Amino acid sequence: MKKKINIAIAGASGLTGTELVKLLLGHPYAQLEHISSRTYKGQEIGAVYPGIESRLAFTERIGPSQLKQTDVLFLCLPPHDSMHYLKEVLAGYGGMVIDVGSDFRIRDPEEYQKWYGAKHLLPEILDRFVYGLPEINSQRIKGAKYIANPGCYPTSVLLGVYPLLDSGLVDIDSLMVDSKSGVSGAGRKCKDPYLFIHLNENFYAYSPEGHRHIGEMEQEIESIYKKRVVVSFTPHLLPLSRGIFSTIYVKAKNIDAGLQALYEKYYGQCFFVNYSRAVPQIRDVAGTNHCLICARHDRRAGVLKVFVAIDNLVKGAAGQAVQNMNIALGFAEQEGLKLQGIHT
């Protein structure tokens, strides 16, 4: 049996953090050693969240002494907190970093400032972070030391459009994305709009003029396609707990047939990304690390529609982070991710 990897999670009490804890507790080669939470410091995670089977206690902060024993450090911190924390500890830490937050996804500090409204504190290391979308970037993830885990929306959008980019089938400049996310996408923020009384029996669009995840989508499309593409992206909030469904619209150019073949050319060897002949549903992926994609040609309108479903907390966050760790360390991609869905 392989030697276990020592793991620390900074910010382990939020929705992404706890999802990651649950996955790593079931990972055969991971040893979860340190978890931090300012709110729950000193308490056992299984006491705070009875659904978690573990007696590990939260510490207030993962400090130098804990980092010394750590092989992989996951950051599940709010925007800006990852870079603050890394700035403090990076000098004394030699292990792998996987940022499940948003501070290291944008490689250009100016772009970062534009989308996140703050000056980046570690611009000099942005280049060292690999964008951890394994089905696109696996070669670079292998052996990577610093990984920026993609946002939930970009994961669904990039996986949906990747096979199209160089296909010549579509006019990629007309990309419009209508995404719908379950409430866990907003975390556990205690604000009026996230109250049950407000969201139950409700639905709406938000950030209509621009959402932070756009910068990340455009950066990665450019990185693959070698041309700048502007994405028109609109997120919506669904009255359910977990799942993202993205509907991607793009002008069709020369689609005769073979959409399934195209997607399978790219994803046929991928365990977690699958082409679905039927339009996927959120219930098909909830609780799993899978991404289901279906493309349909609306001939009348000359539009290609791509439907993508993921679980925002798994493939859109914690599951993908584990997948990245597996690839980076040379484990089988599926270790700790052989999850069965919640619904049947």
Add this chain to the structure above:
Amino acid sequence: MKKKINIAIAGASGLTGTELVKLLLGHPYAQLEHISSRTYKGQEIGAVYPGIESRLAFTERIGPSQLKQTDVLFLCLPPHDSMHYLKEVLAGYGGMVIDVGSDFRIRDPEEYQKWYGAKHLLPEILDRFVYGLPEINSQRIKGAKYIANPGCYPTSVLLGVYPLLDSGLVDIDSLMVDSKSGVSGAGRKCKDPYLFIHLNENFYAYSPEGHRHIGEMEQEIESIYKKRVVVSFTPHLLPLSRGIFSTIYVKAKNIDAGLQALYEKYYGQCFFVNYSRAVPQIRDVAGTNHCLICARHDRRAGVLKVFVAIDNLVKGAAGQAVQNMNIALGFAEQEGLKLQGIHT
């Protein structure tokens, strides 16, 4: 006080039929006389649906003797049933007909056959039906005898795009519509996909290659705009009971400002269609006959986004039918429709 209008509803036990019953019971000038239901014939509607305050009993069918006393006949029947029924009774009926179903919305019998998969039984009277979207067609609705009540999705889409058509602000040929509907849009069909266990915590797109309501949208846009526009339309199913939220995407051409002014030019005098500065939410309109619209210019992408929220059972069906009756008969448009929303 005005003399009361005698009303009959064919197909009064479905979701649209019962919504109409509830509205007409509260209408000051309506006298609901006859309601039909094959399933519940002989039973009082208030016994079948305890939420309805009425002791009126369902008859199996609204026959000639009942039609003789009827001033307004509403049809809330499944596709194809309205034309079958009208074919049988029309010769002996001289009052007004408001078809809340889908058989008389498409004026061209060939188009009808294309979208609804059946030969029309009364092609000769299709022309006599006015398309009952009051905020666009009120002049033709006044005094009309035959009214085809719009579909729920077309109501949301047409109201959203109407002010844009002749505005010169957008490239109307790029129209893409992503609509999301609550489950009541599917009526009370007892099929596996509509089970609670299937829809709860779920979301998905359906009819990805074409939905019947497209024909209706394109017909009405052509009727206003005098040019054929192809609509790329994708409906989705929301895990909630009532409400439609449509997100409309169209390439922006010359938008400098004045979106609110534009919409208010068209709807400023309309009681039920209102421009909203904030993106509307389904909760804002549930239980009312209002349509809330907000438009936002995504400058980066050169796209205009129009957000429209309605209650599919009210403005998208029964409420609009009452509004049409009011206008046709010369009542104030709001009679019987001074509804307060379900949510605050």
Add this chain to the structure above:
Amino acid sequence: MKKKINIAIAGASGLTGTELVKLLLGHPYAQLEHISSRTYKGQEIGAVYPGIESRLAFTERIGPSQLKQTDVLFLCLPPHDSMHYLKEVLAGYGGMVIDVGSDFRIRDPEEYQKWYGAKHLLPEILDRFVYGLPEINSQRIKGAKYIANPGCYPTSVLLGVYPLLDSGLVDIDSLMVDSKSGVSGAGRKCKDPYLFIHLNENFYAYSPEGHRHIGEMEQEIESIYKKRVVVSFTPHLLPLSRGIFSTIYVKAKNIDAGLQALYEKYYGQCFFVNYSRAVPQIRDVAGTNHCLICARHDRRAGVLKVFVAIDNLVKGAAGQAVQNMNIALGFAEQEGLKLQGIHT
């Protein structure tokens, strides 16, 4: 036509307050003149809550000058706030008061302090408040000047047990009540337990050792039955917006038949309280002022089960308040309450 009654509502922006606003806007003899809200002072209610059709603006406080023109003052304030406010304004106000809050339901100041944890500020006027449960107290409500509107749970429980108290059919001392309430029962409090992410797909009991509404239930049972009865009451939180379902258990003594007859003896003339042969469902009453009751004898166990469904915001709060006003002022009980349910 009767002269309209001038109405003021203190605390009109909460869930109960807005429900009351909606009802009074549709009341033929009510003229809503003043509504207060500290949070939304200066804003129009229809702008804050688009589902409400009204341009009336919130004032910060209903002061002496407004009270001078007021015939009926409704209080929809949090615990303790009603008595604070009344203490300030009562001297200068000569009209009717209907407290929809909880400060004037308990007539004994010591009992009040025990259940509400505060000294009562107006113990001298507690006796002047009539407990406004119309189906039990209508004689005292007629012409009353001060009315304490019952709590939502007590409304469901008292209506369920009232016909049993003197029936000799049950051993009333074994009363156990298991109530389940929708989330609107907690108002719009912005606290973690009321987040969508916490309540969705969840259910639990709360206040297991005692809930404030018990004092009110026991007081009113004693008032009717002339004996002290201890109620074992347990509230639970349902993942839905509106509705209470109470299941009442009591040892059966001599039940042979005639449960329906018994309930109809008490409620046969009541418009809003109805015996239902089938077990009622929350969907049957949501959006209405009705209370549906069904009693079943579990012969094997010697237990009578009484099932009661109400809409907590209507019959459990705002609707009952309007019903009380109607009775007190001599209007027909149903004025402004001819509501059709939300669901069919």
Add this chain to the structure above:
Amino acid sequence: MKKKINIAIAGASGLTGTELVKLLLGHPYAQLEHISSRTYKGQEIGAVYPGIESRLAFTERIGPSQLKQTDVLFLCLPPHDSMHYLKEVLAGYGGMVIDVGSDFRIRDPEEYQKWYGAKHLLPEILDRFVYGLPEINSQRIKGAKYIANPGCYPTSVLLGVYPLLDSGLVDIDSLMVDSKSGVSGAGRKCKDPYLFIHLNENFYAYSPEGHRHIGEMEQEIESIYKKRVVVSFTPHLLPLSRGIFSTIYVKAKNIDAGLQALYEKYYGQCFFVNYSRAVPQIRDVAGTNHCLICARHDRRAGVLKVFVAIDNLVKGAAGQAVQNMNIALGFAEQEGLKLQGIHT
């Protein structure tokens, strides 16, 4: 590594069957070989249910040749079907049987007929079935060949009352149980009452005069307590997918303290049944095999309230079936059941 156990599941496409498939696919010593489904024969389970990671195909029926290779046969069949099937195959099958259905829970054939409305087809083997509630019956489950897996409601109720039976703290004859179950308890039946449009925003009691699970509860209480106790049981339907919350009421006799100590005396060594100081919530156990129990003394009313939460599909069905298999075969009780909850 231990040799793998060959497993067959008859009726593997229902909600319980698929939950069992998912658990066994993750069990280190189980080899799932045969799964049957009349509806989906010939199809791969992962194609029918995309949330399941498996390419195993359904056969129409588990026949003699398949049974020959089978070590453990699970039955997840509707009422009456298990005994029909076993009658046909039992002669030629020598392995273990775990009936997750309801045909072998009641040991007295007359009682069976009374509660299930049918004559038992295999009365002679009823005695050979062990009632598989591990925390009570583990000694008898060890090495058992035939196991009747408990019903979901009885699991919650028996675990809640077991420590009380011989405690002398309560008057066990006054047992009243108010249970609330998520919709998965009804399986995937396609009937009007289980439609989303009917259950969403709804709640109600059903089977008010007696539910089949009562016979099972009373049989097991008698088996432990050596006295007949009549249980007054009332099930309710919750608008959520998975989970049962049972509230148990029993007259308190001599409760001074030590409720937690009492429960821990019985369950302190149990991995899956835990005493909780706070009232448990369905979200705490959803997706796990845990049962959380909390007891509270309502001193005013002299009532002990016991709150029990389980996931009806796991501890109430498939998870407990796996737990029984583990114990019967000498595996660690938790094998294949180290599940992390759905919610945090």
